[in-house]
Amino acid sequence: MRDPDMHLVNAMEKINKSFACLVALVMASVVCARQQDLVPARVEVSPAAVKAINEPWLKPDERRDMRILHGQWSDDDLNTTARKAEAALRVWNLQDASLDSPDAPVAIRAQALLWRGRAMEAASLLVGCDEPECKLIRADALMWLGKNDDAKIILQTLRDAPDVNDANASALRAAAQATNQLGKIQPLSAADWKLAVDQFGRAREADRMNPLVPLEEGLLLVNRHNRPQGVPALWQTLSLDPRSSRAWFALGELALHNFDFDSAALASDRLRLLNSKHALADLLDSERALLTDDPERADAILDGLLAREPNMPQALAMRAAVAGRRWKPELAKQRLAEFDQKFPGSALAYATLGRTLSLNRQYEWGQRALEEAIRREPFWSEPRGELGYLFMQAGRDEEAVATLKAAAELDPFDTRSSFGLWLMDELSKWKEIDSPHFRIRVKPGIDEVVAELMPAALESMYVDVTKRFAHEPAGKTTIEVLPDHEFFAVRITGMPGIHTMAAATGPVIALEVPMEGNPKKHLGLFDWLQVLRHEYTHTVTLSQTGNRIPHWLTEALAVSMETKPRTFETCQMLARALANGKLFSLDKIKWAFVRPESPQDRPLAYAQGCWMVQYLQGKWGADSVPKLLEKYKQGLDESHAFQETVGVSGDEFFAGFIAWATEQVKQWGLAPEPSLEKLSDTIRAKDPKLQLATRQAEQERLDALATYLAKQVGEPFQVAQTVLVAARWPKVKKPAVEITDDMVDQWLVQYPDQPDLLELKLRRRLKEQPEVDGIATTLLDAYAKARPVDPYPHRVYARGNLNSGDQQAAMMHLSALDLLEEQDPSYALELARLYRLQHNLAAARESVEKATRINPFDAATREFAATLAIEDGDLLRARLHLAALAQLEPDQKRHALRLARLDDMIAAQSVKAPAAP
Incomplete structure (x- = not known):
């Protein structure tokens, strides 16, 4: 008997020897996921396939079969029941009448039944068929029925068939597929997996034009998380057969596993072009909805699919996962039981539920689901690998290593588990x-x-x-x-x-x-x-909350805990969104995080969420947040959680927030009345040429809208509906006007607190006269009062005060600027210098510590921090900074000497310290 521990040692030795290759492979996968679309926007049919279809020596029926093989058929080619059945199977039209006809090939009929989840019928239909394809389908059906021992006999026979060593593409494919299926029901060695890959390679050499060879090879590779090699194989499949449903689906699944939702949607669209009711498209769409935090939509999609195909195992498994994401354990339990009635002993539903729970940080529940999946199918490596990553995310390192080792032992070719082991080994050092x-x-x-x-x-x-x-x-x-x-x-x-x-x-x-x-x-x-x-x-x-907090709220609360005040740019962004009706409602804000429609959506969602938390606490008190979080822990949805916490629905909360936000923006000085635009309109109204230009600009906008709407004719309503809202129309490009100094002065007489006018006059004044004299001071104070969120007056005052030597005044403004800064240590360093001059060492050290956090590898900053700590008598903190200097500048011998001297001082200090009672 093979020693499993020695097998693992050998596998790990191979992993260590190929360390550079492994890291490169994983990094290539990460880069591929982030920089390159997994799903092709369009597919060029292979010239070799086109040539094969057009060979002049082909007979009519041979040409028809060639077109079907390469996904280029038309209805005219489907002149027999067998051809209709094959085409129907390829596009997953599983209820086509041809697939019930005895005139269709038995393997095609059985495969359709199996994909529909009718495993018993598929297995019965194949009794007596000795073709390798029939045996593979029958073994698969038996596995779904929990008859793994019977399936194992069939698969081992196929794997060990005597003609596998010949260059027979069909036998090679069957042997490799048999090995792949055996991997779920018995342990395989690295040599077994390598042989399967080699067999696919030999099959490809023997039959370069068969799209099933790169398809099955690609599926084997991507199922072992070898995306850099698996994805090209799937793309090659599509070049040989653009109607390969399984290739499109596999790429869509990969996209979802990389959280590339646009590519997954593209794969779904391509499947629906093949079949408007494509079951695999529904599976992709439901999983995409689940991953983008919309379990209700996922359930609705699955309900439609299961109404057509009530036995499809993947749909039933996904349905259990959706119940888990809806935080309904009893419903999940019920759906798992329904799955078990049809597919006894299968681990798929538990594995799907476990992965979903892990992604949603439901670690304990997810662990139980994955452990049950492992109990049911102990030789299937995927649930073990998923459990290992769950332990990694949960910070349970020892369990992660043990689980990933077990997964790697079962499948040494699974790069994800192998990489997880490398990562944990690296972190352990x-x-x-x-x-x-x-x-x-x-x-x-x-x-x-x-x-x-x-x-x-x-x-x-x-x-x-x-x-x-x-x-x-x-x-x-x-x-x-x-x-x-x-x-x-x-x-x-x-x-x-x-x-x-x-x-x-x-x-x-x-x-x-x-x-x-x-x-x-x-x-x-x-x-x-x-x-x-x-x-x-x-x-x-x-x-x-037991990890059940809405995405927008966890981000909002996190932003609210940052000590940095809201920046002027953020205030402007919020004010614009409010004015243009583009703030997100409670049921829309989560989509800005997971499916942003514009580059501004995500930063706006962060800022607006924090703003809503400010409103919540201001109106209902600081304890409203913990109370609301408790409701989410109980599994309540958005509206009910608000209703039970603060006595208003989610919609009522949002309406109150909008009213409050409107007043906030006015206090910020970002919604002045009249606006500078309205004041400019008074100039345009007095000038005939400007009036004409304004009317032309208005007409151009209407023409552009009419053209846009005309293009939407025939499109779904939701595509064009937003442009029908006047607040979302593009602004009229009015002709520019010249605002003279006299005009500004006249308007300020009428509107002395109008911030745009004050800023305009202030900036013009400082451009002509940079010194901050009495007039500039008056304007600065007025503008700061009218628009308190703009740091511009602080910058002007700080510069002026430093130039004049008024350090005390400068420090007030530098402190305000430093609060807003988290990427540049300049303000903090200047404040530390000024506080030190004033002998305020505590404040000086606080500032220099911030500078050190921002730029911890800067030797000069560390030197300053150490100096201030010594001056303040904090020798231990000074030692920390000096030790850092010794690492940052290892060639500077003086650091070691200073450390030794400092250690003597610390020792002397401890001797002088009174003994503890």
Whole structure:
């Protein structure tokens, strides 16, 4: 008997030997997923296929068969029941009458029955058929019926057939497919999997024109997460047969696993071109709805599919997963039972449910589902790999390693499990720094200078965040400090909705170090504490709600916990969206995160969500947030959660928010009355030429709208409906007007608090006379009062005060500017310098520590931080910065000497300290 431990050792040795290849493969997969569409927008039919169809020596029926083989048939080619059945099967028209006819090939009829979930009928139909294709379908049917031993006998016979060693493409394909199916019901060696891949390769050499060969090879590869090789095989399939439903579906599934929803939609569209009621298109659309947080739509799609095909196993399994995402365990249990009645012993439904729950951070429930899938089909590696990644996201490293090892032993060719093992092995070598509530992991080396700064700051942050939400997560949170964007991208592979330099899975937060350099490698400078406040808020609110918090709200609360005030640019964006009717309603805001329609949608959703939280707390008190989160934990939907928390429905909440937001924008000085545009209209109204130009501009807009609407004739209503809303029409491009200084002065007499006029006069004044004299001061004060969210007056005052030597006044304005800054340490460093001159060492150190967080690898900043710490008597903090300097500048011997001297001072200080009672 083969020693399984030795088998695993051998497999891991192969993984280690091909480490560079493995990482390159995974990175290629990540790059492919992010930079290249998985689903082709159009397919060019292979010239070889065209040539084969047009060979002059073909007889009419041979040409018909060739056109069907390459997906180029027309109705005229379907002149027999057999040809009709084959074409119907290819496009999944599974209820076509030809597929019930005894004149159709038995294998085609059985395959249609099996795809419809009628496994018993398929198996019975194939009794007596000894063709390899019949045997493969029968074995598959028996596996669905839970008769794995019977299936195993058939598959082993096919795999070990004597003619496999010949260059017989059909026998080679059958043997490779048999191995692939055996992998779910018995353990296979690396040699077994390698042989299957080799057999597909030999089959391709023997029959280059058969689209089924690259299709089956591609499916084997992508099912083992080998996308760089599997995707080209599927594209080759489409070039040989653009009507290959299984190839389109496989690419759509890959897109969904990469959270590439546009490509998945494209695959669905292509399937519907083949068959308007394509079952595989429904499966893609339902899974896409599920992954984009719309389980109700997913259920509706599946209801329609199951009304037509009530036994389709993939649809029944997905339906159980949808119940899980709707946070309805009893419904999920019921749907799992319904699946079991039809497919006893199958792990598919539990595996599908487990993956969905893992993606939604329902770790305990997801673990139970995946463990049941493993119990049912212990040799199927996919649920084990999924469980391993669940443990990784949950911060359960030892269980992750053990589970991924088991998955790799079952299928050494599965790159995802192998890569997960490599990643966990790599992380296990990293240094760990513990604090009461956090475990910080960092790669040994230069990045340690960032991690060493964190413990005290994180513990202070912990108090702020947990107090705000009245909740403390169980156990420590792991912070992984990652060296660059490439490693970060690999670390979060398989996690949805990641768009920044950090990500939280709940118990684990991955953070990229702030560093300048190649933008492909680093994201630049940023205040890592602000980022971690945001991400740790996710950890707390996910824990508090059992991971059932709506996407918009978890982001809104995370933004609200950042100490940086709302920027002027954000205020302007919100004001524009409010004025143009483009703020998101409660039922629409989540789509801005998962399916943004414009580049502004996602930043607007972040900002608006935080704004709505501000309104919620201002009207109903700070404790309204924990109360609302409790309702989400109970599984209530948006409207009911608001109703039970604050006594209004979601729609009523939003209406109240809009009214409040309107007043907010006025207070910001971003909705002045009259607006500068209205004042400009008074100039246009007095000038005949400008009047004519304005009318022409209005007509041009109407003409453009009419042309656009004309193009929408025949399109679904929702395509054109938004343009019918006047608030969404493009603005009239009115002729420009010259606003003279006299006009500004005249208008200011009438409207002395109009912020646009004050800004215009102020900027013109400072352009002519840069010094901040009495007139400029009056204008600055007036503008700052009229538009308090614009930092421009602070910048002008700070520059003027510094030039005049008024440090105290400058510090007030620099502090306001520094609050808004999290990517540039300049303000913080200047404040530290000024506070030091005023002997305010506590404030100076607070500022320099912020500068250090933003640019932790800058030696001069570390030098300054160490100096201030020594002056303030904090020798331990000074030592931390000096130790960082020694790592940043290893060639500077003076750092070692200074560290030694500082250690002597620390030792002397401890001797002088009184003994503890």
